[in-house]
Amino acid sequence: MPGEIQQGIGRAASVLEALGASTSGPLRASDIARATGLGASTTARLLGTLEELGYVSKLAAGPAYTIGPAILALSSAGLNQNAVHREARSAAQELAHRTGLSVNVAVRDGASSVYLCHFEGSLAPKSHTMVGLHQPLHASALGKCLLSGLGDDERRELLGDEPYPRYTKNTLTTFEALTADLARVAERGTALEDQELALGRLCVAAPIRDATGSVVAAISISGRLTVMNDHDLDALSEELVEVADRISVGLGMISAIPVR
Structure with a gap:
């Protein structure tokens, strides 16, 4: 019985993941069955149970399903229980308002x-939210900040075999190149992502630390290359570091952190 429960x-x-991964909006049961590899009857039975629990919603206009209100409620509760989210939310919102950037x-x-x-x-x-979106560590400024708190062996194990996935011609795909860039992150206090994940996009990020001094999060300012070039990147970086430091203090950091 426990095995059957775990399988269920x-x-x-997998049904919820298929709905969440859809880029075309609501999915029919047949679409979900194809995406998950489950049989039609199994998919229908799961959808019925998930709908009853509020985890999926069936559209009144047709036989298609979307993520339900119970998932939204759980997501909201999860964010509100996260210490980084609680400390960073207001500061990040104010920064976006001041700079006009993401x-x-x-x-x-x-x-x-x-x-x-x-x-x-x-x-x-x-036209969409980025909350919950995953990005590769090696190709993003936020990811570089998160990697900066780890040792070389930890990074190697985490990132896996080289070359790392390439997203543009600027993506750093080797451990050596990434390590050199992370050394500059330690020196500057910020990470730069110059069209490494997407062409035409520039991003700068700063690490957020907890009471132990460990890097537990990162905060970034980003925008289209043409828009970012109209700003003083050094001034933006200084402001970003100040905001990251304020969030870190809110998380309990009270002492200076030595550079690796």
Whole structure:
């Protein structure tokens, strides 16, 4: 029986993941079955149970499903229980308003970063939220900040075999190149992402630390290259470091951290 329960939970999770990964909006049961590899009857049974629990919603206009209100409620509760989110939310929102740019806060989730906060300034509007989105550590400024708190052996194990996935011609795909860049992060106190994850995009990030001095999160300012070039990057970096430091103090950091 425990094995059957575990299998059922795994199948339900795969249905929710398929719905969450959809880029075309609501999915029909047949679409979900194809995406998960489950049988039609199994998929229908799972959807019925998940709908009853509020984890999925069936559209009244047609036989298609979306993520349900129970998932939204759990996501909200999870964010509110996260200490980094609580400390960073207001500061990140104010920074986005002052600069007019996008401001994101992320933590590490295995070999990627996941956004906890996402705010848009007047110069960087988006039609979607970035909260919950995962990004590769080696190709993003937020990820570099999160990697800066780890030792070489930890980074090697975390990132896996070289070359690392390439997203643009600027992506750092070797451990040697990434390590050299992380040395500059330690020296500057900020990480730069210059069209490494997406062409036409520039991002600067700063690490956030907890009471022990460990890097537990990062905060970034980003925007289109043409928009960012209209700003003083040094001034933006200084402001970003100040905000990151304020959040770190809120998390309990009270002493200076020596550079590795």
